[in-house]
Amino acid sequence: xxxxxxxxxxxxxxxxxxxxxxxxxxxxxxxxxxxxxxxxxxxxxxxxxxxxxxxxxxxxxxxxxxxxxxxxxxxxxxxxxxxxxxxxxxxxxxxxxxxxxxxxxxxxxxxxxxxxxxxxxxxxxxxxxxxxxxxxxxxxxxxxxxxxxxxxxxxxxxxxxxxxxxxxxxxxxxxxxxxxxxxxxxxxxxxxxxxxxxxxxxxxxxxxxxxxxxxxxxxxxxxxxxxxxxxxxxxxxxxxxxxxxxxxxxxxxxxxxxxxxxxxxxxxxxxxxxxxxxxxxxxxxxxxxxxxxxxxxxxxxxxxxxxxxxxxxxxxxxxxxxxxxxxxxxxxxxxxxxxxxxxxxxxxxxxxxxxxxxxxxxxxxxxxxxxxxxxxxxxxxxxxxxxxxxxxxxxxxxxxxxxxxxxxxxxxxxxxxxxxxxxxxxxxxxxxxxxxxxxxxxxxxxxxxxxxxxxxxxxxxxxxxxxxxxxxxxxxxxxxxxxxxxxxxxxxxxxxxxxxxxxxxxxxxxxxxxxxxxxxxx
Amino acid sequence: xxxxxxxxxxxxxxxxxxxxxxxxxxxxxxxxxxxxxxxxxxxxxxxxxxxxxxxxxxxxxxxxxxxxxxxxxxxxxxxxxxxxxxxxxxxxxxxxxxxxxxxxxxxxxxxxxxxxxxxxxxxxxxxxxxxxxxxxxxxxxxxxxxxxxxxxxxxxxxxxxxxxxxxxxxxxxxxxxxxxxxxxxxxxxxxxxxxxxxxxxxxxxxxxxxxxxxxxxxxxxxxxxxxxxxxxxxxxxxxxxxxxxxxxxxxxxxxxxxxxxxxxxxxxxxxxxxxxxxxxxxxxxxxxxxxxxxxxxxxxxxxxxxxxxxxxxxxxxxxxxxxxxxxx
Numbered sequence: 137x138x139x140x141x142x143x144x145x146x147x148x149x150x151x152x153x154x155x156x157x158x159x160x161x162x163x164x165x166x167x168x169x170x171x172x173x174x175x176x177x178x179x180x181x182x183x184x185x186x187x188x189x190x191x192x193x194x195x196x197x198x199x200x201x202x203x204x205x206x207x208x209x210x211x212x213x214x215x216x217x218x219x220x221x222x223x224x225x226x227x228x229x230x231x232x233x234x235x236x237x238x239x240x241x242x243x244x245x246x247x248x249x250x251x252x253x254x255x256x257x258x259x260x261x262x263x264x265x266x267x268x269x270x271x272x273x274x275x276x277x278x279x280x281x282x283x284x285x286x287x288x289x290x291x292x293x294x295x296x297x298x299x300x301x302x303x304x305x306x307x308x309x310x311x312x313x314x315x316x317x318x319x320x321x322x323x324x325x326x327x328x329x330x331x332x333x334x335x336x337x338x339x340x341x342x343x344x345x346x347x348x349x350x351x352x353x354x355x356x357x358x359x360x361x362x363x364x365x366x367x368x369x370x371x372x373x374x375x376x377x378x379x380x381x382x383x384x385x386x387x388x389x390x391x392x393x394x395x396x397x398x399x400x401x402x403x404x405x406x407x408x409x410x411x412x413x414x415x416x417x418x419x420x421x422x423x424x425x426x427x428x429x430x431x432x433x434x435x436x437x438x439x440x441x442x443x444x445x446x447x448x449x450x451x452x453x454x455x456x457x458x459x460x461x462x463x464x465x466x467x468x469x470x471x472x473x474x475x476x477x478x479x480x481x482x483x484x485x486x487x488x489x490x491x492x493x494x495x496x497x498x499x500x501x502x503x504x505x506x507x508x509x510x511x512x513x514x515x516x517x518x519x520x521x522x523x524x525x526x527x528x529x530x531x532x533x534x535x536x537x538x539x540x541x542x543x544x545x546x547x548x549x550x551x552x553x554x555x556x557x558x559x560x561x562x563x564x565x566x567x568x569x570x571x572x573x574x575x576x577x578x579x580x581x582x583x584x585x586x587x588x589x590x591x592x593x594x595x596x597x598x599x600x601x602x603x604x605x606x607x608x609x610x611x612x613x614x615x616x617x618x619x620x621x622x623x624x625x626x627x628x629x630x631x632x633x634x635x636x637x638x639x640x641x642x643x644x645x646x647x648x649x650x651x652x653x654x655x656x657x658x
Numbered sequence: 659x660x661x662x663x664x665x666x667x668x669x670x671x672x673x674x675x676x677x678x679x680x681x682x683x684x685x686x687x688x689x690x691x692x693x694x695x696x697x698x699x700x701x702x703x704x705x706x707x708x709x710x711x712x713x714x715x716x717x718x719x720x721x722x723x724x725x726x727x728x729x730x731x732x733x734x735x736x737x738x739x740x741x742x743x744x745x746x747x748x749x750x751x752x753x754x755x756x757x758x759x760x761x762x763x764x765x766x767x768x769x770x771x772x773x774x775x776x777x778x779x780x781x782x783x784x785x786x787x788x789x790x791x792x793x794x795x796x797x798x799x800x801x802x803x804x805x806x807x808x809x810x811x812x813x814x815x816x817x818x819x820x821x822x823x824x825x826x827x828x829x830x831x832x833x834x835x836x837x838x839x840x841x842x843x844x845x846x847x848x849x850x851x852x853x854x855x856x857x858x859x860x861x862x863x864x865x866x867x868x869x870x871x872x873x874x875x876x877x878x879x880x881x882x883x884x885x886x887x888x889x890x891x892x893x894x895x896x897x898x899x900x901x902x903x904x905x906x907x908x909x910x911x912x913x914x915x916x917x918x919x920x921x922x923x924x925x926x927x928x929x930x931x932x933x934x935x936x937x938x939x940x941x942x943x944x945x946x947x948x949x950x951x952x953x954x955x956x957x958x959x960x961x962x963x964x965x966x967x968x969x970x971x972x973x974x975x976x977x978x979x980x981x982x983x984x985x986x
Contacts, residue, residue, distance in 0.1 A: 247744075247747075249740055249742045249743075249744040250744050250745070250746060250747070252709060252740060252744055253738065253740055253743075253744025253745070253746075253804075254744075254746070254757075255709060255733075256707050256709055256733060256736075256738035256740075256744075256817075257733060257734065257738060257757055257758050257761070257807075258730045258731065258732075258733035258734035258736075258758065258761055259730070259757075259761065260730045263761070267746075268746060271748050272746075272747065272748060
């Protein structure tokens, strides 16, 4: 799509952001570590004295440890919203087990004779703890803190999914945009942080026990200073908060376009699309970068803002069919075109809602829809030949493929077979050119940008006009691949900014320009 | 100084570890708790500084009830020596010795002086060992540090739990000898646990022989040997009876039967005191043909056969008189 500059150039360009993310990452890691130490160490000490509690406390901490990190972050959202708070709590919970367990075992492994001697000489509980048990448990305790640090550096990358920042923003943005430089810009510093902190704590461990006594006093200060990093880079621009996916953040037809074309200046956080809609619904976010026909738009009652300056490329869906198949079975085209123009955005959203949210079978949803439109005919013999219909691995594709199957079976003597779940664009398109499938529903924007890899100069001239894009891909596909674009189905599954319907109405925001106006006049 | 009254203790298995122990230890006396493993002697010792709380009965140290008195401050007046020394591995030798004075908030100078004095007395040159860590010391040296630590705050009472038990026989003998000749322990009340009969006879003013959680007999070594309270006590010493008897009987005891007519040896030879045991005299006599023994200023010469003769006479008198000799 875009020329990727070299890694050093990328780092140079993104130095500011990289520094911010690194500091956020260190901050997240150490705030949670600090809390885990403050709570875990006393808890570990407590269970050495109340042995009956030990099994329970270690058991609970162990269970927390086994919860998959992304799921734990998910649990946090209803309780704590998005952003730093849930991330810190989740990281804290992960750091807890190694710290409690190592404090506990560290103290228990102190030679009982030494404890006996200390008690016999007249040390009280506190003196015993600070002069004997903790110093002697320190190497083991530090090993626990070391484990916790490395876990936290790793898990903190996931904080980017819930708008808490950190190096995960680069990593997940890079994965989504297929931008290796961006992935490395996040992954290398994250790995370095893990290695550096691991080595630093390892050094602490190896110091003579007596110098560790001094380190004991330095450690909390160090932790607090490192934790403070997180609080530094937080200067907010606006009252509304936008949550964008890592991919959207880095795209020309995403946040970059919003800034350039609309001059939209909104406080943004990076978030996973899995939780973005829900976060908007729960008022943790005000604006999100969704997909216009996603079922959750309906489920969470969101309003799609009009893209009045057309920065999001049109992603109109249309069946693309091998010309050879159309030539062989001329009746196929008219049958497929029965669907043309009858599914708009809101209908597609509704259909996706039924599949994604209400968990209905795509085949049932498809047949009920056709029945309602009077397009459902009983299947004919299917003796003339076989047509294979493909679909990509997500919602739209399943539903459309099922509709085409019913149409082909109902209107022609052909037998339609579906082959859904073909993964991404590349797999589906390769299957089509190889003749393993005869047709599948594709988006104009994907055809333009992903399959044709059209030059930027060309894209810029046509991108704002959906008809021009459709015409361009139709001609090019026919020339290059002998594949025909049939007329569009009607809906446009593109990026869209969306808000809660009620809030949008209260603020009188209908389009992205309205949003910009609102933000400017605050 | 130390008093135990009808003390009982059972552990989780319900079997009594100690039943109805009563003891009275006088100021300046060394009492040895002697017995086999599981006889309850260590439990008894650990109840005195309340590392173990008794189920019933009273224990007094220096007139203070261990059960009711604030225990940490009381423990600081009781020196405690453990079999496995229990030195703090993260403290230097000096810091280990200075623990109790530091707990008592002595000033630095006083602590340092005290540490150096004790190290000198226990043959641990401060120049060499002051900043050493316990791991760098031999077993015998570690045990001496443990002893110095217990003596540091000059406590009136010393509790010793098999203090030489972890040492090899040669080291044990030398550390024991050092301990015995240490001026620091002269005026201390010492209770020592051991299973080593010879050690008990060498160090104990009195011995409390325990078995199965009960006191079988408490008395001087001679009393235990010559007037055993029961068959257990009698049988306990049978293995090494002659040796123990020689150790238990002092020259003063056998004096009436020594030949006082032999003129004192004119050679420049050792002069033994009344308190010397027959065993020690015999040891000396293996190297010299005769020794001088001072009896109220009079020098008497003794030799091996004369001494053995007197010892035999003494025993005969004891057994015919039974308990009337007042040994118990």
